[in-house]
Amino acid sequence: MKKLGIVIALFVTSLAVRAQAVNTHGTALTRPDVLDIKENTHNFGKIPQGRPATTTFEIVNTGTTPLKLDNVQASCGCTTPVWSRDPIAPGATAKIVVGYNAYGEGAFTKTVTVVYNTNMTKLLTISGEVYKTPATSAPDNASVQLLKQIN
Template sequence: MKKLISTIAVVFAFVAAVQAQGVLKFNKEVHDFGKVSEGPLATYSFEVTNTGTAPVVISNAAASCGCTTPEWSKDPIMPGAKSTIKVGYNTSGRPGAFTKTITVTSNAENATVILTIKGEVTAPSAAPSAPASSPNGKKKA
């Protein structure tokens, strides 16, 4: 009888531990920059909330290429608390459309979440040229 009660207690404790889990809820999982000028870093901060009942630690945020850099807090996100994952895309020398992913790994119930950034890098416009001058110093029409 004691073994049966002990076994039931262990099962209930295990079930309770499994149920107490964090859940990450992102404000959005895809961000479209639209058109951005080539040169500056394009950045966006994905907001995330722990809607679960246990703390969540983001263990990794891996970008699909070296041109994309994610930054995140290594501190636990407590139940009900918010955090951000800041993503930067290096637009320098990369004109044209882009779509990049960031794979977020954590101890949450939804352990892997894929975030996406996309947009179009536009080449910088050429500087306006000065009007041509004739040898006598007068501007040509």
């Protein structure tokens, strides 16, 4: 008897939850997405090793109320996002600057998660390839040594 009561209670609870998620037309209610990112990916191409690279992602508040970026977090320590913590007015734009330190040689793909309006998220992606730079700025030139001996 107790099991039957538990099953009935769970069934009634699930119906109540479903009823709250459906509007009067019988379609599910969804929260409108109010954060629009013009470009959510950026490819740096080839980057010399040891030279940081940055890019800027532009975001737009397409909603009717101010938008707050709660957090912008990179997938690793080699990527650093910088953003304003001020609310973004409806129709206004803001920028997220993402830097990559280009320390490790080779191809990379990194993500940045944007958390806004408490629990909504968007994903930004940067990619590219870091190439090893020469140890010296230019190869030794034997002609320079010869000129020094003549003068």
